[in-house]
Amino acid sequence: MMSSPKNLSKFWEWGRKIICVGRNYAEHAKELKNAVPTEPVLFLKPPTAYVKEGSPVIMPYYSNNLHHEVELGVVIGKGGRNISQACAMEHVHGYALCLDMTARDVQDKCKEKGLPWTLAKAFDTSCPVSDFIPKDKIQDPHNLNIWLKVNDSLRQEGNTSAMIFSIPFLISYISKIISLEEGDLILTGTPKGVASVKEDDEMMAGIDNIISMKFKVEKQS
Numbered sequence: 013m014m015s016s017p018k019n020l021s022k023f024w025e026w027g028r029k030i031i032c033v034g035r036n037y038a039e040h041a042k043e044l045k046n047a048v049p050t051e052p053v054l055f056l057k058p059p060t061a062y063v064k065e066g067s068p069v070i071m072p073y074y075s076n077n078l079h080h081e082v083e084l085g086v087v088i089g090k091g092g093r094n095i096s097q098a099c100a101m102e103h104v105h106g107y108a109l110c111l112d113m114t115a116r117d118v119q120d121k122c123k124e125k126g127l128p129w130t131l132a133k134a135f136d137t138s139c140p141v142s143d144f145i146p147k148d149k150i151q152d153p154h155n156l157n158i159w160l161k162v163n164d165s166l167r168q169e170g171n172t173s174a175m176i177f178s179i180p181f182l183i184s185y186i187s188k189i190i191s192l193e194e195g196d197l198i199l200t201g202t203p204k205g206v207a208s209v210k211e212d213d214e215m216m217a218g219i220d221n222i223i224s225m226k227f228k229v230e231k232q233s
């Protein structure tokens with residue numbers, strides 16, 4: 013039987029990489045008492061981290077401090093290696109609103125011990141994503157207001173113009189280290205205001221008047 017062709021607007025079904033950029037907003041680096049980076053900080057989430065609206069974000073059983081991080085996601089449409097900054101936007105198929113859910117207490121312990129952030133960042137449901145936003149719906153990805161509310165109270169609000177490393181820079185930088193493939197997602201970092209969520213909280217996030225999404229937080233059963 014022939015398998016049906018994959019639809020890139022359902023990028024989360026492709027099983028491809030989620031490459032995350034950390035500390036890409038100076039105000040966020042400072043709120044967690046980190047130096048402002050001179051090179052991108054990268055980490056990965058597996059495709060099992062994806063969760064879509066209608067399903068909950070599950071708190072990992074080993075954390076008592078789960079944080080929200082609202083981020084702009086870039087969906088790769090054309091793969092490549094050693095992509096130049098000048099050609100980088102040709103590799104972008106579109107965008108998505110994303111949350112980089114982070115077990116902050118676990119991340120702090122990993123940092124203390126010099127261990128990788130996998131337990132803190134890569135657990136199932138750690139990457140809630142919106143519907144796909146076609147590239148032509150966003151005129152300038154470096155001038156977008158992204159925001160997040162918890163139970164109707166505003167927690168995060170920032171403009172993508174404050175990113176330290178631009179999208180073309182990130183695509184070029186990443187593609188020199190990790191080959192980019194169709195369906196990959198790049199999370200571009202979070203603005204300030206990251207904070208805890210607890211069981212039964214409702215997170216609502218948006219990009220200007222372009223898209224919004226809601227997720228409930230649940231405990232692992």
Ligand SMILES: O=C(O)/C=C/C(=O)CC(=O)C(=O)O
Nearest residue numbers: 033034035036044046201202
């Ligand atoms: O270094 C830390 O304490 C925390 C860094 C992050 O979690 C980085 C991000 O994921 C981000 O800036 O979006």
Ligand SMILES: [Mg+2]
Nearest residue numbers: 081112201202
């Ligand atoms: Mg993040």
